[in-house]
Amino acid sequence: MEAGFLREWKVKPGDYVQRGDIIAEVETQKGIIDIEVFDEGIIGELVIKEDDKVPVGTLMTYIHTSEKEVEKEPELVREESKMTAVQVKEPVKQMREPVTAPVHRIRASPLAKRIAAEKGIDISKVRGSGPEGAVIREDIEKAVQEKVTQPHKEIPPPIAEEIAPPSVSVQSYTENIRMAVAAAMSRSNREIPHYYLQTKVDMTAALTWLTEANRQRSSKDRLLPAVLLLKAVAKALTDVPDLNGWWENGLQRKKDIHIGFVVSLRTGGVIVPAIHHVDEKSPDELMKMLSDIIPRARALKLRSSELADSTITVTSLGEGAVETVYGVIYPPQVALVGFGGITEEPWAENGMVGVRPVMTVTLAADHRATDGNIGNQFLTALKQHLKQPEQL
Structure with a gap:
């Protein structure tokens, strides 16, 4: 933007x-x-x-x-x-008691006025909790939950301190997101010399561990496969740090591992919030973070750092999806890891052939920052970590 x-x-x-x-x-x-x-x-x-x-x-x-x-x-x-x-x-936060606004004027933030107009809330009936009794966004959202509306009575709009800007529909945001993605991906294809590698992983050990771990948890606290994928990527980045960074006048390696996780929006398009410090989080902590950030991403309620901090991106197609996904790097990052759907395939190991749950993992990387040898080391490490889920 x-x-x-x-x-x-x-x-x-x-x-x-x-x-x-x-x-x-x-x-x-x-x-x-x-x-x-x-x-x-x-x-x-x-x-x-x-x-x-x-x-x-x-x-x-x-x-x-x-x-x-x-x-x-x-x-x-x-x-x-x-x-x-x-x-x-000696800085001290200033605590101010709400002051009732004059009868003839409504103190409210522009955002609160706009949301009130969208939701049909009579802002003059909302008690403000902001500075000097001003109505803020949280007050309007609370009023929406309590259904503090008067749909049967036409009330002239109160005299406000500022005119609220026109509302923006969810559809408009979706179109804007698609435009933003289009601009970023066009820049990526224009500026980044991609190279691609792929490998297949036997997911038997990972799925067995996941099933056993979820038996000890309530349905609310169950772990999703995405947790293991994120942890494995973080572990592999610790082994091969060149893929955890940005290209800004050369490769800038990042110490912190903030993984951008692709979230599909119900109205179309995608958004990629950052999961911070994945290497330092336990599977349960990561699951809580995913449960928090995915709904907020779909509601378009993210923090600035969650949209700007990613050091690498992960996209997972989930169950029942196609087997392989080839991603486009999100600049200024230098790599994207793609996980396809898990399918049953014939698998040969130690001279024996059987049917195993197999997942295809792909790496899209910036050839300015790394080469195929580095990419091979990363995918090999990632594959090894997924085969040893108990160590994640």
């Missing part, structure tokens, strides 16, 4: 934030994305206004981590927004 809309600020100047806090919501081609911060400090000037359309890479706000940084903030900051030295040295 080239530009997005800032739909709602979650902070104001002077607020203290920590790593992982959500500070804003941005509307992109992939829906409303939560923007998180990766530093700790105090919010300075809010450079961008809500509902502004801005190019990717535009400065949004300042986060001050020292008194000197506050002093260097541009004079554009309003006097009442400047922080004192005490606030910088």
Whole structure:
């Protein structure tokens, strides 16, 4: 994408934030994305206004981590927004009691107004929990759940502080996602010299282990085969780290293993959220992460890091699917691993022939970053890890 809309600020100047806090919501081609911060400090000037359309890479706000940084903030900051030295040295989150809005005006964020309009919610009846009693997105979503609507009575719209932007339909998001995918894949085919390798894996040991492990779990906590596939990829990347990285003026190897997992959307198209630190997670932890991120991906409610951090992509066609999938690398990554469906095939081993559950695994890799020898080492390691599921 080239530009997005800032739909709602979650902070104001002077607020203290920590790593992982959500500070804003941005509307992109992939829906409303939560923007998180990766530093700790105090919010300075809010450079961008809500509902502004801005190019990717535009400065949004300042986060001050020292008194000197506050002093260097541009004079554009309003006097009442400047922080004192005490606030910088001893930052404390400001807790504000909700204040009832005046009768003649409704305090609400633009995003809350837009969602209320889409869902038919009378925003004047919603109790705000935001700063100074403002109605925020969470309040509208709660009202939707409680069915706080008045469908039988026409109520003139309240006088709002800002006019809400026109709503965007799910279908529009789907079309935008397809356009985004088309742009990325066109760039991939244009810039990346792909090479492909494939191998077949006897999944008997993996499926046997999975069946045994699920016997000890409730139906709610059962593990899916995707968990073993992700763990095996992470283990293989530890053995062959050259495939875990980005191509940015040369191969930039990444220390952390964040696997992008392809999720198909019910309305069409795909989205690829990142599963963070897969190598450090147990199968049960990975299953919880998948159970959380897949529904959010399909609802287009992902964090910015979940769309930007992937160091490699995995696509799995699942049960009953075709046997082989050849992927297209998502730049700036340098590899994609594809898992086909598991099928019963004749299998020869130690001079004996039998029928085994077999899965075809493919690797699409960037020939600028690696070569067939590296790819062969990776697939060999991946195959070995899937044959020893108890060590995952």
